[in-house]
Amino acid sequence: MRNITMTLPTTRPSLTWSWKELLGLCKIKVVAVMLVCTAVGMALATPGLPPLANVVMGLLGIGLASCGAAAFNHVIDRHLDAVMTRTSRRPVASKRLPVVVALGWAILLSIAGVALLAWQVNPLTAALTFASLIGYALIYTAFLKRATPQNIVIGGLAGAAPPLLGWVAVTGQISPEPLLLMLIIFAWTPPHFWALAIHKCDDYSRAGIPMLPVTHGVPFTRLQIWLYGWLTVLATLLPIMIGMSGALYFLVVLCLNARFMVWNWRVWRGLDSTAPIGAFWFSIRYLLGVFGALLLDHYATSLSW
Ligand code: HEM
Numbered sequence: 310m311r312n313i314t315m316t317l318p319t320t321r322p323s324l325t326w327s328w329k330e331l332l333g334l335c336k337i338k339v340v341a342v343m344l345v346c347t348a349v350g351m352a353l354a355t356p357g358l359p360p361l362a363n364v365v366m367g368l369l370g371i372g373l374a375s376c377g378a379a380a381f382n383h384v385i386d387r388h389l390d391a392v393m394t395r396t397s398r399r400p401v402a403s404k405r406l407p408v409v410v411a412l413g414w415a416i417l418l419s420i421a422g423v424a425l426l427a428w429q430v431n432p433l434t435a436a437l438t439f440a441s442l443i444g445y446a447l448i449y450t451a452f453l454k455r456a457t458p459q460n461i462v463i464g465g466l467a468g469a470a471p472p473l474l475g476w477v478a479v480t481g482q483i484s485p486e487p488l489l490l491m492l493i494i495f496a497w498t499p500p501h502f503w504a505l506a507i508h509k510c511d512d513y514s515r516a517g518i519p520m521l522p523v524t525h526g527v528p529f530t531r532l533q534i535w536l537y538g539w540l541t542v543l544a545t546l547l548p549i550m551i552g553m554s555g556a557l558y559f560l561v562v563l564c565l566n567a568r569f570m571v572w573n574w575r576v577w578r579g580l581d582s583t584a585p586i587g588a589f590w591f592s593i594r595y596l597l598g599v600f601g602a603l604l605l606d607h608y609a610t611s612l613s614w
């Protein structure tokens with residue numbers, strides 16, 4: 310009797326855990342923040358409200374493709390993930406989910422997302438989303454991540470694409486404004502990620518991944534975070550300089566930038582061992598704050614017309 314109860318959970322895999330594991334491949338929280346940036350790109354693309362169909366289908370398609378890219382990352386990185394404490398409990402790395410199932414899920418999500426965009430939104434959005442998917446799932450994950458400490462800088466282009474994708478989903482064309490929004494995320498990625506990489510340096514070292522703190526040391530990485538922090542601050546001021554955003558955005562971003570740079574300063578000066586992980590978590594609130602301010606300012610200006 311005791312034997313039966315102990316073996317039941319492993320011999321009877323049910324659909325319930327399968328769905329939970331499949332969802333676990335999607336990096337839901339990261340994709341959710343990306344979709345916020347996508348939605349802001351959509352909103353800023355037009356003076357009034359963007360067409361509802363483009364918004365719904367665009368967010369759905371870009372969301373599905375991003376989840377597909379994340380699932381590919383879980384499959385390709387399964388051996389590295391298994392070695393790192395932060396990632397070893399992931400579904401494929403821990404062998405709870407078969408590789409073939411995860412791969413099928415990644416392909417299904419990616420095809421569904423890109424096809425939906427091509428069919429219901431426009432071909433340019435589908436093409437750019439596909440390029441971002443390849444950029445993250447293949448170029449970053451399978452190649453750059455293992456090859457160079459600049460992996461996240463180059464790979465950051467794919468992660469920075471969401472506001473451009475949102476803009477193109479509404480207008481059907483690429484313009485300079487969404488490229489500025491992309492630049493904000495692109496410059497933000499190194500302070501976002503290298504702060505975590507310092508905190509998890511031993512993990513990356515053990516897995517043999519050439520992240521900057523592993524290859525060039527923690528003090529050099531702290532300096533890079535400080536410098537890219539300033540680049541991010543400059544990038545957030547560009548929408549004001551070109552007249553895309555106004556006083557409300559400026560005020561919010563001033564406060565956010567001050568806090569962001571205090572965190573980056575604490576990391577740079579190496580004041581305490583908790584600064585890097587604190588800076589990492591703040592970076593996410595910061596990005597949401599900057600994009601929230603862009604949205605608020607856009608509609609505040611529209612309403613006052
Ligand atoms: C190449 C670019 C990027 C790299 C290398 C990177 C790296 C990471 C890593 C390693 C984590 C920890 C994940 C975990 O423990 O599960 C993380 C978390 C996170 N990242 Fe990034 N990231 C990048 C771009 C982005 C972008 C573009 C966004 C959003 C627009 C984003 C939003 C987030 C969020 C919201 C979390 C927290 C997830 C959670 O709470 O589980 N990241 N990032």
Ligand SMILES: CC(C)=CCC/C(C)=C/CC/C(C)=C/COP(=O)(O)OP(=O)(O)O
Pocket residue numbers: 336339340343371374375376378379382386396438439441442445450467468470471
């Ligand atoms: C279509 C489109 C916009 C695609 C972008 C897809 C996407 C989910 C990008 C997320 C960026 C990210 C979390 C990188 C970390 O990967 P990592 O492998 O370094 O981190 P890990 O060790 O936590 O897996």
